[in-house]
Amino acid sequence: MSRGQPNIAIAHWPGMDLFGEADLDRLRALGLLLNDEPIGAWDDETAAVLAEAEVIVGHWGCPPLDAAMLDRAPKLGLFAYAAGTVKMTLTDAVWDRDIRVTSGANANAEPVAEFTLAAILFANKGVLWRRGPADFSALSAMGDRQWGNHGRTIGIVGASLIGRRVIELLRAFPHLKVTLYDPYVSPEEAASLGVDKLELNELCASADVLSIHAPTLPETMHMVGADQLSALPDGATVINTARGPLIDHEAFMPHLASGRLYAILDVTDPEPLPEDSPLLEMPNVWISPHLAGSQGTELARMTDYVIEEIRRWSAGEPALNEVTRDRLATMA
Numbered sequence: 647m648s649r650g651q652p653n654i655a656i657a658h659w660p661g662m663d664l665f666g667e668a669d670l671d672r673l674r675a676l677g678l679l680l681n682d683e684p685i686g687a688w689d690d691e692t693a694a695v696l697a698e699a700e701v702i703v704g705h706w707g708c709p710p711l712d713a714a715m716l717d718r719a720p721k722l723g724l725f726a727y728a729a730g731t732v733k734m735t736l737t738d739a740v741w742d743r744d745i746r747v748t749s750g751a752n753a754n755a756e757p758v759a760e761f762t763l764a765a766i767l768f769a770n771k772g773v774l775w776r777r778g779p780a781d782f783s784a785l786s787a788m789g790d791r792q793w794g795n796h797g798r799t800i801g802i803v804g805a806s807l808i809g810r811r812v813i814e815l816l817r818a819f820p821h822l823k824v825t826l827y828d829p830y831v832s833p834e835e836a837a838s839l840g841v842d843k844l845e846l847n848e849l850c851a852s853a854d855v856l857s858i859h860a861p862t863l864p865e866t867m868h869m870v871g872a873d874q875l876s877a878l879p880d881g882a883t884v885i886n887t888a889r890g891p892l893i894d895h896e897a898f899m900p901h902l903a904s905g906r907l908y909a910i911l912d913v914t915d916p917e918p919l920p921e922d923s924p925l926l927e928m929p930n931v932w933i934s935p936h937l938a939g940s941q942g943t944e945l946a947r948m949t950d951y952v953i954e955e956i957r958r959w960s961a962g963e964p965a966l967n968e969v970t971r972d973r974l975a976t977m978a
Contacts, residue, residue, distance in 0.1 A: 649960045652701045653677060653699055654701045655701070658706055659686060660684055660707075664945060676956050680699060684705075696719040700723050701725075702724070703952055704729075708727070710735055726952045726956055727747070727749045727969075729750055732969055746968060757944045760815070766800055766857065770794060771795060775908065800823070802825065803856065806977075810839065812857060826839070826844070846870075847874060856882060858892055861976060866892055868893070870893045871894040882907055884911075885909075891915045895914070
């Protein structure tokens with residue numbers, strides 16, 4: 647059922663230019679844009695906008711959709727979140743109303759997957775650890791490690807949107823073997839992805855690179871702990887672009903301090919690290935400031951997705967990436 651041109655409101659951190667004027671014009675082409683300046687809090691000043699909003703476009707810093715807010719938005723039919731996780735924005739009150747929730751997580755997955763692919767290739771090549779001018783006598787080895795991207799095994803932890811996209815990108819490198827740990831994926835589904843499904847300890851024991859893409863759930867905290875880290879072969883690299891607490895950093899430290907393992911960490915625990923953290927000084931640890939996700943020009947991809955979600959909802963079509971109560975329980 648077509649809904650025509652809806653009333654649209656925008657909510658995210660004030661002061662962040664997440665939607666440019668061209669983006670706002672595209673939203674205006676879909677319906678009536680109720681506010682040019684984003685809503686940063688549900689209060690009396692925004693009550694008039696909420697009263698008319700049929701669509702709320704959320705982005706980073708969007709305040710939670712709680713019962714009090716929803717009472718002020720009786721016409722709301724779509725919450726289209728332009729960024730990734732909606733867990734900090736949704737409350738149970740949303741599921742009691744006839745509101746479609748969509749996420750731009752599939753759009754945000756692309757730059758994270760690209761970052762991960764680069765990290766995997768650089769890790770196997772030793773690029774991040776071997777710096778300085780050319781020394782051809784030392785190019786073939788660093789310690790006892792043999793470097794290169796031929797015949798390596800990449801262990802993927804979590805067939806999330808990002809994990810699946812990493813698997814897709816790795817298909818361009820048939821000389822790399824890809825294995826997967828995900829308790830929600832059957833062996834048949836893993837085979838359809840072109841990977842072997844293994845239990846976590848088994849996956850770790852065979853991985854030259856361990857790349858983490860699991861959601862943050864109570865059962866995934868410290869899922870890569872002492873047993874898994876000890877199972878990794880000498881010289882293996884751990885890549886984490888998910889969330890810091892998925893790795894037990896206390897158990898990780900001895901393996902890194904000894905130089906037995908390498909790490910590429912876009913997220914840490916805690917985040918940010920204290921200035922005196924030994925991780926910041928280790929030559930076998932490469933840390934980036936949580937930048938794998940969308941930034942700069944990559945924000946346009948999320949904007950494209952949220953605009954398409956509004957168009958689909960208005961036209962009575964299925965969503966690209968709908969979030970349901972059941973699905974949210976296993977999402978990042």
